[in-house]
Each structure stands twice: as structure tokens, then as C-alpha cells.
Amino acid sequence: MEKTQPWWKTAVVYQIYPRSFQDSNGDGIGDIPGIISRLDYLQFLGIQAIWLCPVYQSPNTDNGYDISNYEAILSDFGTMKDMEKLIRLAKQKGIRIIMDLVLNHTSDQHHWFVEAQKSKENPYRDYYVWADPINNHAPNQLGSIFGGRAWKYDRITNQYYLHLFSEQQPDLNWENQKMRTKIYQMINFWIQKGVGGFRLDVIDLIGKKPLKMITGNGPKLHNYLKEMNRSVFAEKDLMTVGEAGSATVEDAKKYSGPDRNELSMVFQFEHLAIDQQLGKEKWDLAPLNLEKLKQVFVKWQVELAGSGWNSLFWNNHDQPRIVSRWGNDKQYRVVSAKMLAILLHMMQGTPYIYQGEEIGMTNRPITDISEADDIETINMYQQRLNEGYSKQAILASINAKGRDNARTPIQWNDELNAGFTTGKPWLAVNQNYQVINIAAELANENSIFYTYQKLIKLRKSNPILSQGNFKLLEDTKTEVFAYYRQLENAKWLVVCNFSDQINEFNLTDDVEKVIISDYSDLSLAEMGKNISLQLRPYEAFVVAVKA
Ligand code: GLC
Ligand code: CA
Numbered sequence: 001m002e003k004t005q006p007w008w009k010t011a012v013v014y015q016i017y018p019r020s021f022q023d024s025n026g027d028g029i030g031d032i033p034g035i036i037s038r039l040d041y042l043q044f045l046g047i048q049a050i051w052l053c054p055v056y057q058s059p060n061t062d063n064g065y066d067i068s069n070y071e072a073i074l075s076d077f078g079t080m081k082d083m084e085k086l087i088r089l090a091k092q093k094g095i096r097i098i099m100d101l102v103l104n105h106t107s108d109q110h111h112w113f114v115e116a117q118k119s120k121e122n123p124y125r126d127y128y129v130w131a132d133p134i135n136n137h138a139p140n141q142l143g144s145i146f147g148g149r150a151w152k153y154d155r156i157t158n159q160y161y162l163h164l165f166s167e168q169q170p171d172l173n174w175e176n177q178k179m180r181t182k183i184y185q186m187i188n189f190w191i192q193k194g195v196g197g198f199r200l201d202v203i204d205l206i207g208k209k210p211l212k213m214i215t216g217n218g219p220k221l222h223n224y225l226k227e228m229n230r231s232v233f234a235e236k237d238l239m240t241v242g243e244a245g246s247a248t249v250e251d252a253k254k255y256s257g258p259d260r261n262e263l264s265m266v267f268q269f270e271h272l273a274i275d276q277q278l279g280k281e282k283w284d285l286a287p288l289n290l291e292k293l294k295q296v297f298v299k300w301q302v303e304l305a306g307s308g309w310n311s312l313f314w315n316n317h318d319q320p321r322i323v324s325r326w327g328n329d330k331q332y333r334v335v336s337a338k339m340l341a342i343l344l345h346m347m348q349g350t351p352y353i354y355q356g357e358e359i360g361m362t363n364r365p366i367t368d369i370s371e372a373d374d375i376e377t378i379n380m381y382q383q384r385l386n387e388g389y390s391k392q393a394i395l396a397s398i399n400a401k402g403r404d405n406a407r408t409p410i411q412w413n414d415e416l417n418a419g420f421t422t423g424k425p426w427l428a429v430n431q432n433y434q435v436i437n438i439a440a441e442l443a444n445e446n447s448i449f450y451t452y453q454k455l456i457k458l459r460k461s462n463p464i465l466s467q468g469n470f471k472l473l474e475d476t477k478t479e480v481f482a483y484y485r486q487l488e489n490a491k492w493l494v495v496c497n498f499s500d501q502i503n504e505f506n507l508t509d510d511v512e513k514v515i516i517s518d519y520s521d522l523s524l525a526e527m528g529k530n531i532s533l534q535l536r537p538y539e540a541f542v543v544a545v546k547a
Contacts, residue, residue, distance in 0.1 A: 005466060005467075006237070006239075006264070007048065007237070007239070008048075008049070008197070008239040008264055008265075008350055009309070009350065009466045010048075010459055010460055010463075010465075010466050011047075011048035011049055011239075011350060011459075012046070012047050012048060012049075012345075012350070012351045012352075012353060012455075012456045012459060013047065013048070013049045013050070013051050013098065013239075013350060013351070013352045013353070014042060014045070014047040014049070014050050014051070014352075014353050014355065015050075015051045015053070015315075015316060015317070015352055015353065015354045015355060016035060016050055016051070016052050016053065016355055017030075017053045017317045017354075017355060017406075017407060018030050018031065018032065018034075018035065018052065018053060018055055018064075018077055019053075019063060019064075019076075019407070019426060019427075020355070020407055020408060020409045020410060020420070020426075020427065021034060021035055021038070021355055021409075021410050022034030022035060022037060022038050022410065022412070022420065023409075023420055023421035023422075023423065023425075024037060026421060026422040026423040027076070027421075027423055028421050028423040028424045028425050028426045029076045029077075029421075029426050030077075030409070030410075030420070030421075031076065031077045031078050031082075032055065032073070032077050032078035032079075032082040032083055032085075032086050033078055033082055035050075035052075035086060036082070036085060036086050036089055039089055039090060039093055039095065040093075041438070042093075042095060043093040043094070043095065044453070045353075045358060045449070045452065045453055045456065046453055046456040046457055046460075047095065047353065047456060048094065048095060048096065049095060049096040049097070049098050049196055049197070049239065050090065050095055050096070050097055050098060051098040051100065051199050051241075051352065052097055052098065052099060052100060053100050053317055054067060054100045054102060055073055055074060055077045055078075055083065056068075056069060056070055056071075056072060056073065056074060057069035057072040057073065057074050057075075058074055058107055059107055059109050059168065060074075061107070061166055061168040061169065061375060062146075062165060062166060062168075062169060062375055063374075063407075064100075065102050065165070065169070065201060066102075066105070066106070066107035066108075066109075066165075066166070066168055066169045067102050067106055067107055067110065068106070068107040068109040068110045068111075069110065069111075070186045070189075071186060071189055083193070084193060087193055087194045087195060088194070091194065096195070096196020096197065096239070097195045097196055098195065098196055098197045098198060098199055098239060098241075099190050099195050099197075099198050099199070100198075100199045100201060101187065101198045101199065101200050101201060102201040102202075103172065103183055103200060103201065103203065103206060104164065104171060104172060104201060104202045104203070104205045104206050105163065105164065105165060105169040105170055105171045105172055106169070106170065106172060107168060107169065108167070108168045108169070108170055109168075112124045112127045112128075112179075113127075113128060113170050116128050116170075117154060117156065117157075118156075119156075119157060120157050120159070126173060126176050126178075126179075127172060127173055127176055127178075127179040128161055128162070128170050128171065128172060128173055129161060129162035129170075129171050129172075129173045129208075129210060130154075130157075130159045130160065130161050130162075131151070131159060131160050131162070131210070131211060132158075132159055132160075133153070133158065133159070133160065138151035138153070138160055139151060139160060139210075139211060140210075140211065140213060141213075142162075142210055142213055142215070144163060144164060144165060144166070144167075145164055145165055145376075146165050146166050146375060146376050146379050146380075147376075147379035147380055147382075147383045148379070148383070150162055150163055150164050150210070151163075152167045152170075162208075162210050164202075164205060164208070164215060166375055166379075171205075171208070171210075172206075174206045174207065174208075174220070174224055175220075180224070180227065180228075181231075183228075184228065184231040184232050187228075187232045188232055191232065191236065191238070195238075196237075196238065196239060197238040197239030197240055197241075197264070198238065198239075198240050198241075199240075199241050199242075199243065200240065200241070200242040200243060200263070201243055202243050202245070203225070203242035203243060203244060203263075203266075204216045204217055204221065204242070204243070204244040204245060204246045204247060204251075204266075205218075206218070206221060206224055207219060207220045207221030207222075207223075207224060216244075216245065216246030217246050217247075217251060222254055222255075222260075222262060225242075225255070225262040225263065226260075226261060226262060229261045229262055229263075230261070234261065238264075239264050239350075240263040240264045240265075241263065241264060241265050241266065241267060241311055241350075242255055242263045242265075242266045242267070243266070243267045244266040244267060244268060245268075245269050247266050247268040248268075248270075249299060249300060249303045249304060249308075251266075252265075252266050252268055252300075252304055252308050252310075253304065253307045253308045255308070256304075256308040256309045257307055257308050258307075258308075264309060264350075265308070265309040265310065265311045265349070265350060266311065267311050267313065267316075268300070268311075270296050270300070271293060271296045271297060271300075272314075272319060274286075274288060274289055274292050274293055274296065275287065275288045275325070275326075276401075282401050283380060283384070283394075283397035283398075283401055284397075285396070285397060285400055285401070288326055290478050290479060290481070290498055291478055293481075294472060294481055297347065298470075298472045301347055301348055301349075301470040301483075302470060305348060305469060305470065309349060309350070310347070310348060310349030310350070311349055311350050311351075311352060312344050312345070312347055312349040312350065312351040312352065313344075313351070313352040313354070314326075314340060314344060314354075314357070315352075315353075315354035315357050315406060316352070316354050316406070317354065317403065317406055317407060318403050318406070319354075319403075319406060320363050320400060320401055320402070320405040320406060321356075321357070321361055321362050321363045321405055321406055322337075322340050322357065323336060323337040323340065323360050323361075323362055324362045324363035324405070325363070325400070326340065326498075327339070327340055327538070328500050328537075328538070329360075329362040329363070331500075332500055332537050332538050333360055333362070333436075334360060334446075334447070334448055335518050335519065335536075335537065335538040335539070336500075336537075336538040337357075337360035337448045337451075338448055338451045338518035338538075338540065339496050339497070339498070339518050339538040339539070339540040341357075341448070341451055341452055341455060342451070342455065342494065342496060342516060342518060342540040342541075342542060343481060343494070343496045343498070343540065345452075345455040345456075345458075345459065345465075346455075346465065346483075346485060346492070346494045346542055347470065347483075348465070348466065348467075348468070348470055348485075351455075351459070353452060354406065355410055356406075356410050356411070357452075358441075358448065358449050358452040359411070359436060359437070359438055359441045359447070359448055359449055360436060360448045361408075361410075361411060361430065361436060362430065362432060362436065363399065363400075363405040364404065364405055364408045364428070364430045364431075365399040366395065366398065366399065366402075366404075367395070368395075369381050369395075369398075371428070372398065372402065372404055373404055373407070373426075373427050374402060374403045374404050374407070376402075376403060377398055377402045377403065377404060380394070380397075380398075381394055381398070384397075404427065407427055408427055408428065408429060408430045409421070409425050409427065409429050410438070411429065411430065411432075411433040411436055411437040411438065412437060412438050412439065413437050413438065413439040413440075414433065414434040414437055414439065414440070417429050418430075418433035418437055419437070419439075446520050451516070451518065454516055455516065458515065458516065462490075463487060464485050464486070464487040464490045464492060465485065467487050468485040468486050468487035468490070468492070469485070469486050469487070470483060470484070470485060471483060471484045471486070473493075476505060477503050477504065477505070479497060479498050479499035479501070479503045480495065480496070480497055480498070480503050480505050480535065481496045481498050482494060482495045482496065482505065486547065488547075489547050490544070490547065491509075491544065491545050491546070491547040492515060492542055492543065492544055492545070493509055493511075493542070493543050493544075493545050494540075494541075494542045495535070495539075495540065495541055495542075495543075496538075496539075496540040497535035497536070497537065497538055497539045497540065498538075499537065499538070500537045500538065501537060502534050502535065502536060502537065503534075503535045504532055504533070504534060504535070505532070505533045505535050506530075506531075506532050506533075507527060507528075507529070507530070507531050507532075507533055508529065508530055509529065509543075509545035509546065510529050510545055510546035511524060511527040511528075511529075511543045511544075511545055512543070512544045512545060512546060513543065513544040514527075514541060514542075514543050515541075515542040515543060515544060516541065516542050517539075517540065517541035517542070518538065518539060518540045518541070519536060519539055519541075522539075522541055527543065
């Protein structure tokens with residue numbers, strides 16, 4: 001058993017999408033002073049760190065993931081003074097700020113790219129990825145993640161540049177040592193400001209070999225991460241989490257293995273790919289297969305234990321709202337949101353809560369593409385229309401998977417614009433804010449909020465959650481997701497009914513204590529040994545049992 005664990009192994013991280021969190025000056029855009037004004041709320045929730053989505057200077061083609069200056073704050077969000085104040089005040093409340101580092105690409109308005117475009121001889125040219133045309137065409141068929149080709153022709157120099165995302169997001173060339181050094185200096189700039197760590201955007205792409213059609217997991221990826229670690233992270237008490245869409249368990253061991261000196265952990269997406277058709281895009285919907293979901297979680301829980309570290313998440317700013325996706329956002333919204341929370345937060349790893357998840361915020365359906373804001377959605381809409389899909393089918397995909405679902409403003413109360421802004425919100429507030437809002441949650445002791453608050457507390461004070469082993473109960477009904485956590489003499493049983501139907505569960509353990517449950521009337525008296533329980537829709541509980 002490990003004696004002293006790094007802080008992030010018992011921490012829960014809260015993700016803020018600043019544009020939608022809290023507006024302080026009525027321009028309809030969330031900002032840093034707005035976040036500062038809500039620190040008390042976050043402290044009350046109990047989280048230890050905030051992952052702050054990009055707040056840097058950016059033309060906002062991809063809402064901040066197109067950075068034009070890494071060392072300046074976007075004026076919509078405030079000033080560097082505001083940022084320093086946020087870091088300081090959060091620290092006083094025991095909350096660390098995790099910055100979002102976008103290192104795979106910059107904005108086309110970053111001065112490096114503005115220079116690079118001028119000529120082939122420009123000293124910044126090689127900071128980006130350029131290739132000659134082949135027979136007057138793009139060098140190859142490589143596609144952009146946001147639709148179309150990943151190569152954009154540049155007339156001035158008769159070459160193509162690479163953009164794995166939008167044309168306004170040219171890819172950095174990680175083979176260039178000078179560029180890497182500049183990046184490390186920039187990261188140090190933020191470390192000196194006192195941040196608690198970094199989330200590294202699409203980090204699995206930096207080792208790309210585009211002419212060989214290799215994007216994720218390129219040959220030098222881990223060399224770069226080791227170099228980055230030596231140059232900036234080593235010997236500092238930082239949490240680092242890499243976004244790695246391509247990561248398998250074996251890859252995750254490389255990124256996060258205790259002796260590897262790369263990152264603390266990665267975000268992998270295998271569990272969130274289950275409701276898409278195999279080998280197709282996320283827009284190609286498939287029903288959730290619960291057996292598959294169990295298999296994926298079991299694999300990550302069991303195989304990474306001791307040789308790496310998991311991140312645990314249902315949501316982020318790129319994913320639809322989990323209660324709408326795999327819970328039930330109508331009749332069983334509250335109880336299904338709690339079940340999903342309990343299921344995830346009892347596992348080993350570092351849990352992430354995406355803003356609004358803690359009150360069960362739901363997807364926001366649209367009926368016309370004019371209501372969409374996200375570049376990924378808009379590009380896909382156009383592309384699929386051209387390919388002959390019906391509007392109806394495309395909108396169904398958007399409503400199920402579109403990124404705007406998670407990006408609507410936070411619903412603070414039932415007043416004008418849900419208390420998010422006094423002006424016109426940059427993206428429409430979800431119409432259900434009069435029912436679903438933070439003020440209402442705080443006033444109700446049985447709310448989803450208090451389930452999250454309790455889960456965060458449990459993690460802090462129970463080493464079984466950070467260190468215990470994980471074992472699935474195999475002989476249950478498919479709809480029942482149940483597992484044990486065990487650390488020495490402590491053993492917890494987690495039981496979740498992942499369904500809107502009643503399901504039977506055979507309890508064979510000696511129950512000692514109820515740790516948490518999502519129906520408030522669950523009693524120990526009903527929990528004798530060898531009894532068959534009728535689990536109610538989305539019922540979930542955790543009990544301490546005899547080891
Ligand atoms: C990551 C971000 C996403 C962004 C993309 C390009 O996946 O989470 O929001 O669009 O990278 O930077
Ligand atoms: Ca504002």
C-alpha cells in the first residue's frame with residue numbers, strides 16, 4: 001500500500017467552461033471575475049481543483065482551442081490581473097487551478113503562424129507542418145476531425161499546411177526543437193503564476209507523421225512527453241492530465257505509469273464510444289450496450305491498477321449531458337443522475353465533474369441549425385447535407401451528440417437568464433432553468449448536488465476509494481452494474497440499477513453500514529444476508545460489507 005499519495009489521487013476536479021459559467025459585466029459571456037464570484041459555491045461543493053478550459057487570447061473559431069497568444073488573457077474573460085487573483089483566491093480555499101494547454105496547434109492568428117506563412121525561409125516556417133503538392137493536389141487524403149481535408153493550400157508559397165482541426169487551427173511541428181523550447185518556456189510562465197497543473201489538449205496527436213497518415217500515438221509521442229516532463233513538470237507538485245482519444249490501456253500505462261515520468265493520467269474515451277456505430281463517427285448513433293460498458297470499465301479499472309492512474313468522467317465540454325445520454329432526463333432525472341454519479345465516483349481514479357453535472361443539467365435540443373454555435377456541428381451539418389443525409393437525421397445526431405448540449409449557460413437560479421447574465425447570453429439558456437437550477441438544488445437536501453458533495457467527501461476520507469482493488473459482480477442481471485472495492489479489511493459493495501425498470505439483485509454479503517444511496521428511504525433493516533432485493537428504477541447504493 002502506498003504511504004503518501006499525491007494530492008490528485010484523492011481529489012475531485014471540477015471543469016469550468018468559462019464562456020458559460022458566470023458573466024459579471026452583462027456582455028452575455030462568462031468571465032474570470034464571474035468565476036471568482038462563485039468560488040464559495042465550489043468550495044461548498046468540496047472540489048480540490050478546477051480545470052479551466054482555455055482563457056487565452058483567441059479569435060474563438062473553436063471557442064478558445066485556437067490560441068493566438070498563450071501568455072495573454074482573452075479580453076472577453078478579463079485581464080491577467082483577474083487571472084492572478086483567481087489563482088490566489090482559489091488557493092486560499094484549497095482549490096488549485098488546472099490550465100488547459102493546447103499544444104497540438106495554435107490559431108492561424110498566432111504570430112508564429114502569421115510569420116510562418118510569409119515565406120519558406122521565415123524562421124517560424126518550421127514551427128508548423130508544411131508539405132509540397134503532389135500532382136497539384138494535397139499531399140494525401142488525411143481528413144480533418146472537423147470535416148473535410150486536413151491540408152490547406154497556401155498560395156503564397158505553393159505548399160499545404162496541416163490542420164487536424166479547423167483551417168484556423170494549424171498544427172504545430174513537434175519535431176522542431178526550437179518550437180518545443182518555446183512551448184516549455186510558456187508552460188513555465190504559468191507554473192510561476194502558481195497554477196496547480198495542466199490538462200493537455202489532444203496530446204496524443206503531437207507525435208503525428210501526417211505524410212505516413214499517422215496522427216494519434218506517433219512514434220516520438222512519449223519522447224516528447226518525457227522531455228516536457230524533464231523540462232517543466234519534474235519535482236513539482238503538479239497534476240497533469242492528457243486528452244488521449246486514441247489511448248488503449250497499454251498506452252495509458254505509458255502515459256501515466258508511476259516510473260514513466262510523463263503525465264499523472266489521461267482521458268481515454270473508450271467508455272464514451274459505446275453508443276456509436278463501430279468504425280464510424282460519433283454522429284452515427286447506436287444504442288448503449290450495458291455489457292460492453294461494464295467490460296470497458298472493468299478493463300480500465302483492473303488493468304491500470306498499480307501501473308497507471310485512471311481519470312473518471314462522464315462529461316466534458318465536448319460530450320452531451322450524461323443524464324440525457326444514458327440516464328433519463330424526464331421522469332427519473334434526479335435518481336438517474338445520482339445513480340450515474342455513484343457508479344463513477346466509487347471507482348479508482350480521479351473523478352471529474354463538468355459544470356452543471358452536479359445539478360443534473362440536461363441536453364438542449366435544437367430544431368434548426370441556426371440555433372447551433374459549434375464549428376464541429378456546423379461543419380458536419382453541411383458535409384452530411386452534401387452527402388445526402390436528411391435534415392431530420394442530422395438534427396437527431398446533433399441533439400444526441402452535439403457539443404453545444406454541454407455548453408449552454410449554467411443555471412444558477414430561476415431569474416432572468418438563469419442568473420448567468422443580465423445581458424443576452426452568447427448561447428441560449430436551456431429552457432428548463434426554472435426547474436433545474438443551483439438555487440433550487442441547494443435548498444433541497446435530497447438534491448443531486450448533495451449526492452455529489454457527499455461523494456467528494458467520501459473520496460477524501462476513505463482510502464478504499466483511491467487505493468482499494470476493484471472487482472465486478474458477474475452473476476447479476478445485465479441492467480445491474482455491481483462491484484466491490486476492497487482495501488485490507490474494508491470492503492464496499494456498489495450496486496446500481498442502470499435501468500428505468502425494477503430489477504432483482506441477490507445480496508449475499510453481510511451488510512454493516514449504508515455509505516450512500518440515491519433513494520433517501522433505503523434502510524439497513526431490509527438488507528439481511530441472502531435476500532433478493534427488488535431494485536427500483538435507477539436505484540443505487542453503496543454498503544460496507546464484511547470482508
Ligand atoms: C479537444 C478539445 C476540443 C477542441 C479540440 C481541438 O478535443 O477538448 O474542445 O475542439 O481538442 O483543440
Ligand atoms: Ca462577461
